[in-house]
Amino acid sequence: MKTVLCCNDAARPHVLVIPFPAQGHMIPLLDLTHNLITSNPTLTITILTTPKNKPLVSTLLSSHPSIQTLILPFPSHPSLPPGIENAKDMPLSIRPIMLSLSNLHQPLTNWFRSHPSPPRFIISDMFCGWTQPLASELGIQRLVFSPSGAFAYSTMCFLWKETPKRENEQDQNEVVSFHRLPDSPEYPWWQVSPLFRSYLEGDLDSEKLRDWFLGNIASWGLVLNSFAELEKPYFEFLRKELGHDRVWAVGPLLPEDAKEERGGSSSVSVNDVVSWLDEKEDLKVVYVCFGSMAILSKDQTEAIQTALAKSGVHFIWSTKEAVNGNQETDRNERGLVIRGWAPQVVILRHRAVGAFLTHCGWNSVMESVVAGVPMLAWPMTADQYTDATLLVDELKVAKKVCEGENTVPDSDVLSRVLAESVSGNGAEVRRALQLKTAALDAVREGGSSDRDLRCLMERLRFPLQ
Incomplete structure (x- = not known):
């Protein structure tokens, strides 16, 4: 996305970016x-970390030295062990x-009040x-900013506004109907x-959590990592639900350089990996x-190991778990097992990869699309359940092979699908x-996501328009 906007000194917005770790x-x-700083190099951006x-923000800072950082100590909480500062350290x-x-509220207020040109x-x-x-x-x-798609974000808006309850508190299979969403999807509890x-x-x-999610709904604007053709009905739902048109689809948000490191050590x-x-032949490798x-x-x-062996397919498997007791890289002519971070964007874009066995996390979905x-x-x-519904039932670019974090697939069935x-x-x-094609068209100059990025930048300059 190469859109470049200019602005005069009087219209240089200062933006404070606050990620979730x-x-x-x-x-x-x-x-x-x-994308924001590339589109408008005169923009002032401060990232809280x-x-x-x-x-985790070092790559961005090295590419854009003008971006400032606000470094605040990570606040403690009774339910967090000492030293935990991100979800990678403590899953779930x-x-x-x-x-x-949320305990950063007061330190941020103090910083804002003392800043000569606050956001x-x-x-x-x-x-x-x-x-x-x-x-x-x-x-x-x-x-x-929603790192999830418009469908998933719509379900979150529904849940926290409606707070549906179960008739039987012990029944995990009781169905929740998202009746105000397009096609009224239903999911077990x-x-x-x-x-x-x-x-x-x-x-x-x-x-507190409910107030914060309702605060999301009350916010001035919403930016999503998606694009219009992918989830059009849900963008329409969100604009109606939020009561304004400040909903911007600016995805797919991906690196310009596919080899850029985006995870961790490998x-x-x-x-x-590329070698x-x-x-391998075109479209013959399964990435897991x-x-x-x-x-x-x-x-x-x-079960996955057995299915891969029975299927006879070539594969790359990125895993945290040991396979065959091997804690490092395990490779042979038919398979490559990677412990730790894998260069996923590079793998998926290689001509040899023909399928992706995935948990349907939104970043993985966008990279695969x-x-x-x-x-x-x-x-x-x-x-991931709403993402799978979108992929399997609506877009028809996926087949469901299993569901549930504790479910063990039938290796015979999985091998046939592979x-x-x-x-x-x-x-x-x-x-x-x-x-x-639709995704690439969206981020090209004049595409739907490019236009939304332009609109977002204009609204940052002139928020009352």
Whole structure:
């Protein structure tokens, strides 16, 4: 996205960017920040971070030295062990980290009051809803950034406004109907947002969470990592639900350089991965990865391992768990197992990759869409169930192979699906290529996401228009 806007000294907005310290949330918000400063180099941007999390923004800062950092100590919380500052350190710690971060309200107020040219806007993650009352107190505008898609964000708006309850508190399969959303989707209780399922009416912390999500709905604007053609009905729903048109789809938010490091350490170099893929036929490799948070059980790991062996497919498997007792890289002619971070964007865009077995996290979805790679869906938690619905039932670029973070797939069934996924047949392949074209068109000059970015920049300059 190469849009470049100019502005005079009187119209240089100062934006405070507040990420949520989870990899899947930080990466797209930093990509958005890159796009904003690239579109308008005179923009003043300050990013809030903590000492331990500053390395996560180092790549952005090296590319854009004009971006300032505000480093504040990570506040403590009774439910967080000492030293925990992000979700990577403590999986499934979203709720206590949200509660802990809210204690930055007063330090930020003090910083704002003492700043010679304070921000006129806050752009903060959807898990930082506590910044809405902060912005109101400071008399500035706050924009929510959603690293999830418009469908998933719509379900969150519905849940926290409607607070649906179960008739039988013990029944995890009781169905929740999202009756105001397009096509009235339904999900069993166990597939509903874990944050919402943790809500207890009258509990102080739970009521804080609800107030923050309602604060998201009340915010001045909403920015999503998606694009119009992908989720049009849900963008229409959100504009109606929020009561304004300040809803901007600016995705796919991806790096210009596919080899840019976006995760962490790996047991294999990008060049080694590419060299291994270069030896394979087009569209014959299955890529397997379940994101930065999911930890597979021994039974799940063994089921995938057995299925890959039975299928006979070539594969790359990015995993945190040991495979065959190997804690590092395990490679042979047919498979490459990577412990730790994998160069996912590079892998998905390689001509040899023909399918992606994924947990359906939104970043992975967007990266796969841009690469034109069909998906095999195994949603495990959070927004992954709505993402799978979008991919499988609406867009038809994926097949569901399993669901649930504790479910163990049948290795025989999974092996057949893996083999079929790289057989060269299937409507998913054609539709995936069509979506790839739509995604690339969206971010080209004049495309829908490019236009939304232009509109967003104009509204930052002239917010009352």
